[in-house]
Amino acid sequence: MQLDEFFVTGEPLIYAGMVSIVLVSATVIFLLTYFKRWKWLWNEWLTTVDHKKIGIMYILSALAMLFRGGVDALMMRTQLAFPDMNFLNSQHYNEVFTTHGTIMIIFMAMPFLIGLMNIIVPLQIGARDFAFPFLNAVSFWSFFFGALLFNLSFVIGGAPDAGWTNYAPLAGSELSPGPGINFYLLGLQLSGIGTLATGINLMVTILRMRAPGMTLMKMPIFTWSTLITTFIIIFAFPILTIALALMTIDRIFGSHFFTLTGEGLPMMWANLFWMWGHPEVYIVILPAFGIFSEVIASFAQKQIFGYKAMVGAIVIIAGLSFVVWVHHFFTMGAGAFVNSVFSITTMMIAIPTGVKIFNWLATLYKSKIIFSAPMLWSLAFIPSFTIGGVTGVMLGMAAADYQYHNTYFLVSHFHYVLIPGTVFACFAGLIFWYPKMFGHKLNERIGKWAFWLFLIGFHLCFFPQYFLGLDGMARRIFTVGPEWFTLNFVSTMGAFLMGLGFIVFVHCVIYSFRFSPRNIEGDSWGYGRTLEWATPTPIPKYNFATLPEIESHDALIDMKEKGQTTFDRDKLEPIHMPSYTGQPFIMAAIMFFASFALVFEWITLAVIGLAGIIVMMIIRSFDYDEGYHIEVDEVIETEKKARGMTDE
Amino acid sequence: MEKKQNKYPVNHIIGFALSITLTIVAAWTALSSDLPVMWIIIAIMALAVIQAGIQLFMFMHITERGATHAPWNMMFHAFVIAAIVVAGSLFTMSFGFTHDHGGGDHHDESGAESHEESHDDHEGH
Numbered sequence: 136m137q138l139d140e141f142f143v144t145g146e147p148l149i150y151a152g153m154v155s156i157v158l159v160s161a162t163v164i165f166l167l168t169y170f171k172r173w174k175w176l177w178n179e180w181l182t183t184v185d186h187k188k189i190g191i192m193y194i195l196s197a198l199a200m201l202f203r204g205g206v207d208a209l210m211m212r213t214q215l216a217f218p219d220m221n222f223l224n225s226q227h228y229n230e231v232f233t234t235h236g237t238i239m240i241i242f243m244a245m246p247f248l249i250g251l252m253n254i255i256v257p258l259q260i261g262a263r264d265f266a267f268p269f270l271n272a273v274s275f276w277s278f279f280f281g282a283l284l285f286n287l288s289f290v291i292g293g294a295p296d297a298g299w300t301n302y303a304p305l306a307g308s309e310l311s312p313g314p315g316i317n318f319y320l321l322g323l324q325l326s327g328i329g330t331l332a333t334g335i336n337l338m339v340t341i342l343r344m345r346a347p348g349m350t351l352m353k354m355p356i357f358t359w360s361t362l363i364t365t366f367i368i369i370f371a372f373p374i375l376t377i378a379l380a381l382m383t384i385d386r387i388f389g390s391h392f393f394t395l396t397g398e399g400l401p402m403m404w405a406n407l408f409w410m411w412g413h414p415e416v417y418i419v420i421l422p423a424f425g426i427f428s429e430v431i432a433s434f435a436q437k438q439i440f441g442y443k444a445m446v447g448a449i450v451i452i453a454g455l456s457f458v459v460w461v462h463h464f465f466t467m468g469a470g471a472f473v474n475s476v477f478s479i480t481t482m483m484i485a486i487p488t489g490v491k492i493f494n495w496l497a498t499l500y501k502s503k504i505i506f507s508a509p510m511l512w513s514l515a516f517i518p519s520f521t522i523g524g525v526t527g528v529m530l531g532m533a534a535a536d537y538q539y540h541n542t543y544f545l546v547s548h549f550h551y552v553l554i555p556g557t558v559f560a561c562f563a564g565l566i567f568w569y570p571k572m573f574g575h576k577l578n579e580r581i582g583k584w585a586f587w588l589f590l591i592g593f594h595l596c597f598f599p600q601y602f603l604g605l606d607g608m609a610r611r612i613f614t615v616g617p618e619w620f621t622l623n624f625v626s627t628m629g630a631f632l633m634g635l636g637f638i639v640f641v642h643c644v645i646y647s648f649r650f651s652p653r654n655i656e657g658d659s660w661g662y663g664r665t666l667e668w669a670t671p672t673p674i675p676k677y678n679f680a681t682l683p684e685i686e687s688h689d690a691l692i693d694m695k696e697k698g699q700t701t702f703d704r705d706k707l708e709p710i711h712m713p714s715y716t717g718q719p720f721i722m723a724a725i726m727f728f729a730s731f732a733l734v735f736e737w738i739t740l741a742v743i744g745l746a747g748i749i750v751m752m753i754i755r756s757f758d759y760d761e762g763y764h765i766e767v768d769e770v771i772e773t774e775k776k777a778r779g780m781t782d783e
Numbered sequence: 784m785e786k787k788q789n790k791y792p793v794n795h796i797i798g799f800a801l802s803i804t805l806t807i808v809a810a811w812t813a814l815s816s817d818l819p820v821m822w823i824i825i826a827i828m829a830l831a832v833i834q835a836g837i838q839l840f841m842f843m844h845i846t847e848r849g850a851t852h853a854p855w856n857m858m859f860h861a862f863v864i865a866a867i868v869v870a871g872s873l874f875t876m877s878f879g880f881t882h883d884h885g886g887g888d889h890h891d892e893s894g895a896e897s898h899e900e901s902h903d904d905h906e907g908h
């Protein structure tokens with residue numbers, strides 16, 4: 136293979152991408168060397184099994200992916216506002232919308248939420264770490280290398296271009312030869328290992344490692360929504376794994392699962408994809424619901440209204456999410472009966488969702504609202520998401536969907552649920568729990584600027600798209616007719632406003648890093664209700680020295696009443712901790728190597744990589760490291776320092 | 784924490800070897816045996832059931848009692864999901880096809896299309 140076949144050539148924008156990749160990598164390497172930080176990087180981060188640090192790495196990667204996906208979005212919007220400028224040609228446009236969608240769902244939304252779960256869920260249930268800390272590190276690194284593999288595609292080999300849904304037969308090897316689609320298949324496969332493992336890990340953690348007295352119905356809502364999400368992950372992800380594997384075998388080894396010839400069933404891909412895909416959209420929305428519930432209860436200074444109804448609604452939504460997938464291909468032609476069945480199940484989802492909306496409103500009713508930045512994101516979520524949900528029900532009516540399907544009406548629907556739902560929740564959760572992660576708050580004034588810019592930009596960008604869709608503009612087209620020009624232009628302005636909001640947010644992070652006051656309370660906002668706020672800040676690496684008996688889902692409120700803390704000298708015992716290890720990183724790096732070889736169909740290299748993975752598993756099987764203990768004296772020392780106690 | 788390391792995991796190794804063997808046998812049946820299509824399908828189904836049994840008995844602690852009792856709850860959910868995937872796919876995907884393996888594919892496809900066009904005669908199944 137020639138070098139110029141390996142690298143993508145001939146596109147000025149991609150050359151610019153290459154140059155910036157080289158520059159950024161060179162800067163990072165230079166800085167690490169100059170400040171002699173290589174050892175620190177390895178010892179503190181690459182080998183860590185601490186759920187708090189892994190969570191931070193998840194969130195940082197997700198923010199980087201939000202940036203990459205956002206740049207993709209702005210490129211598309213630029214093209215659509217000035218279709219005659221030839222900013223992107225059709226092929227390039229196809230690649231950009233494909234990577235945008237895939238990155239935003241798989242490499243931004245999920246890791247962001249998983250990062251927040253990593254940090255917060257063990258703290259909310261009073262656990263010292265995940266049930267399987269080693270596996271948690273494996274999860275993170277396989278996600279990280281999966282994302283890396285996928286992102287390499289635009290400079291090496293060519294990006295996938297069949298949409299994030301990657302429909303057969305377009306994505307098959309006859310119509311899409313070359314490595315592009317392989318990057319999609321293997322990047323998702325690799326990071327999917329991580330997601331599935333995290334699902335199992337978190338489920339065991341929540342079911343087995345709760346504080347004494349914390350029954351299921353005394354768990355905070357965010358933990359509840361995480362638990363239900365892990366169920367969906369465990370049941371939905373294997374479907375994706377199989378579908379990806381079948382298409383990989385189709386493409387690389389010439390089988391006929393989804394091909395047009397040889398009695399393949401191309402639509403079976405769509406069927407399997409959405410059997411995973413619809414539960415997937417609930418994987419990214421349920422944790423978001425949990426975050427909003429926590430933020431709203433805290434800043435309304437009230438117990439969440441209808442705790443049991445909230446839990447019940449999550450469970451019902453999760454169940455229904457497995458029986459609605461056909462609404463993504465009503466137009467396939469399965470017939471009126473099939474479509475009617477799925478039309479009804481789809482519309483039923485609106486009922487438990489409505490219950491949740493009313494519960495949030497009832498929590499706010501007659502409460503003393505504190506308008507902090509996380510609360511603003513949460514308040515804006517309620518009406519914005521409702522618009523998305525209502526248009527979802529419109530799409531759910533099979534007969535009407537023949538009109539809406541694959542127009543900008545659909546595009547607008549899912550952005551109205553995903554952005555106010557998932558993205559707002561990521562911002563709300565990040566700002567809310569930021570002091571627990573980094574020991575200082577984000578600047579409220581700048582944070583609110585970011586919020587308003589993003590919110591206004593969002594509605595300006597996506598509201599017009601409903602009307603473009605009703606007007607007949609199809610999705611995934613790179614030119615627009617003159618009659619659609621005005622609304623497209625407005626939409627593009629909104630998109631750039633959102634970009635500005637993101638920049639202001641980054642500025643807020645940097646500004647706060649330099650100027651925000653340190654040494655804050657354990658309960659950083661003063662309105663915390665749950666156990667994570669009972670820890671001192673910075674959180675000791677063992678999280679909790681001791682735990683009180685939990686009596687309700689607002690554990691901290693009870694503890695404050697009784698004057699309890701998580702540092703009860705009489706109950707102290709040595710704490711058992713897992714050791715850091717480099718194995719997860721190395722194992723995932725080998726998986727990356729093997730997948731990369733398979734992308735280019737270099738079978739020998741791929742087999743060598745596979746052998747390497749098996750060797751790593753054997754090494755792990757004979758690894759008898761039992762961890763270490765933190766002695767009582769050290770615990771006392773740490774707690775005293777963190778709690779600012781000087782006496783005795 | 785009690786260590787149980789000295790116990791060699793014989794069951795797991797046998798289970799692992801068996802499941803790999805079964806997979807290879809299934810692949811061979813499909814790729815290079817001369818059985819008629821119907822028998823290939825039946826053979827693969829039978830192998831799949833054995834495979835599932837191996838997983839349950841060798842890895843999923845189905846025979847264990849006491850504190851780590853069998854995860855009936857999870858198994859129930861898994862069966863429900865498997866049923867949804869299989870029955871659901873059959874329900875939604877079997878339209879407009881007659882499985883005529885004698886090369887009648889072309890005819891079938893045009894059949895599917897006309898079915899789609901005239902679907903207002905409420906004839907879905």
Ligand code: HEM
Binds near residue numbers: 527
């Ligand atoms: C009341 C709840 C909802 C209903 C009734 C609903 C209904 C629908 C329907 C019928 C479609 C297919 C439309 C078509 O292709 O023509 C659709 C697409 C979609 N929905 Fe929803 N939805 C709801 C909530 C959500 C939520 C909460 C999310 C994610 C957070 C979501 C994400 C999506 C996505 C990503 C697509 C399009 C995927 C694609 O084709 O690329 N929806 N929705």
Ligand SMILES: [Cu+2]
Binds near residue numbers: 412459
């Ligand atoms: Cu859906």
